[in-house]
Amino acid sequence: MLDRIQSYIQEHTLFTPTDKLLVAVSGGLDSVVLAHVLRKLGAQFAIAHCHFGLRGEEADADEQFVRKLAKQYDVPYFAEFFQTKKFAEQEGISTQMAARALRYQWFEEVRSTQGFDYIVTAHHQRDAAETMLLNLTHGTGLAGLHGIRPKNGYLVRPLLAVGREDLYDYLVENRLIWREDASNDSPVYQRNLLRIEVLPVLREINPSLDQTLHITAERVGGAEEIVRRYVEETATQARRDDPEATYLDIRTLQKTAATTLVLHELLRPFGFSYVVVKDIVHSFGAEPGRRFESPTHRLVKDREQLVITPKNLSKFGTHQLAAGQEVLKIDGLHLRTELHEVAEGFDIPKGKAVAALDADALKFPLTVRAWQEGDWFMPIGMKGKKKLSDFLIDQKVPLNLKDNVQVLVSGDGKIAWVIGFRPDDRFKVTEETERVLVVKRM
Template sequence: MIAKLTDHLSLNLPFLKDKKLLLAVSGGIDSMVLVHLLQQLQLDIYIAHCNFNLRGEESDGDETFIRSYASVNNIPIFVTNFNTKAFAQDNKVSIQVAARQLRYLWFNELLQEHGLDYLLTAHHLDDSIETFLINFTRGTGLEGLTGIPQQNDRVVRPLLPFSRNEIELYAKENNITWREDSSNASDKYLRNKLRHDVVPILKSLNPSFTDSFTQTINYLQQAQSLLQDATVLVYQEVVTEKEGQKHINILQLKRLPNYKAYLYQWLSPFGFTAWDDIYGLTEAQSGKYVISNGYRLLKDREVLILEPLQQAQNEIYEITQNMQQTTNPIGLKLQKVEVIDEISTKNVIYVNNELIKFPLFVRKWQEGDYFYPLGMKGLKKKVSKYFKDEKMSLSDKESTWLLCSENQIVWIIGHRADDRFKTNENTTQILKIEFNNNEKA
């Protein structure tokens, strides 16, 4: 196994040489074999052990065992204790998810604080088989069928080519001691049930199952790589990015064979799961949308707009009489002038300062808001109707601010001023208000 690992590291993971390696060590057979192997290769290793306090004395025994091993073998060690149950309850996640989140947050802290280069875990071939089966039974895309990745950024799994049988044989041949986790014997978790009941049947049906699985995973990983390349190329043709949004051209998208596959590849990283609803957006009316935990996909005429979800903004921002400039929530410049030296535009207006009552307020529009559009001679109009007539998307509406004097709209900022505050030949106090979209908090 030493020779096979040496070849594997040299061929696939040569960057680990001469690096400081943090090993996630539970005390089980897999992690103890990993420690032993890397000791034989004389790599620069450090041990990290988490006590999740889930199995009482057994958990404490694991910690004592690891501390003793590190001391005897002169290996630097980091140990931490977690109240995993409390964390799971507070964050409304399962114990397994809680433990994973806690340990990886801590591992990343260790890497940063101690100048360590990579985190190594003892995942092996059978773990990858179980992950494949879990994803397969739950339903997944191609990426869910490619097993456990050999590397995720600074997390590396050097034992993935090795089966559980190889690891057990190496442990016995080298008299390696380890701790048994009693929870591994329970079929409470899906992974254990697959490990105990399903995988043995597959191996009995095909004695070369692990070799066949490895070959299949390689093929699937190659197919995934090709898909990712194609996805990037098509993305550049169909999607444009601007102001934190991604605009997917529906007409160009639907010219593609299997366009739904591209949507899945582009959108799944943003947490979307309601795929039938997403595919339906291509035929839906403008204004329809689908949300994930943090993002929204909006149909706006001939494009799908992907953007972060914004929290409801009911805030009201005050502009006092002495303020000449503001950047929160948007950039506004206020200046008293003697004459109107340029024509009013969408971004610059002139108002009669005698009609303005300070403080002014900046807020988002609300249902029922109305104003008197400049130049329409006293015609009252609902803000919602103005938005509709201007064919503004839902995203544009939500990002638009109003400048108000008391309960009256002075300006739909960046769009249209109100006629009630306009200047005329008798105006003696002129206030110039300028909108700078690039100056905002």
């Protein structure tokens, strides 16, 4: 097994004997074998362990076990204790997704700050098979069918050369001790359900399933490389990038083989799904003006080209301006504040890019957010309410620019300024005003 792993490392240029490796060790069978193999091969490595705070005393015992293993091998040891459930709730994601995000972010932080060349994980052929089938179940392109790559940036996986049975035999032969994670057998998790219920049936059909899928992944990876080069050649002819937008020539796209596949690869960085891309291709012969959305971008089918622009994602959040805060920078918006004591000779600044507000009428913190349907305010000089949607129509704001309009809101929920247009009459400077907050759009 050592020879196979050594050959695999050399074949895929995973690392050299002089590289410093950060090895992820959970204490389970796979990672314990990985650490032992690297030691046998004379690699320079340290051990990194994640405690996710999910399994109480069992997780504490895992951490102590891995700590002792690092001491036994006389290698540096790094450990991190995460509040995984809290992070999952905060981000609205599953516990497994949260744990994955936290661990890889931390691995990379340790790698970059401590001078390691690569992060090594214990993924093996069975992990790769499970990943391929999970991706296929959820729907995937070529990228999902190649499974787990042996090398992905700073991540390397030398055990993809071998199967789970090989690891177990090695562990028994070398009398290694490991820790078993009971959650690996819980059918609550999709991967475990696949491992427990589905893969045994498939292995009855093909006892060499893991090796077969490993070879299939290599072939798919080769096909993916061919597609990648073809897409790059198409991009040089069809794509034009400007500061405000990306343009794709429709006629060039129509001449490509498998147009939908090629366009999907071109639009993948912009977040467009394959289903949406099929609709885009169907629109090539339609009238111009069709609009398509991804989570991050908007695409408009023009006469001879596709026009892709980023969405203003700041409209999905709010930004606070605390009392005394002088600068607020948001994507596409830079505000500066000045607090003035009213004295004789003070001139109220004029212009759409500035608002002079009665500081004592405001409730802090102030909030900057995108305008919303149903918003209303009292434009300065008026005593009645005005729907913001009607105000923007009166101002002749183009439809595609309305999304960019933001408002400054007092802490009591009242709109104090439609930024770049008009302050609210309730916050205007009067003879009774003692302090003025001047807010400028820079």
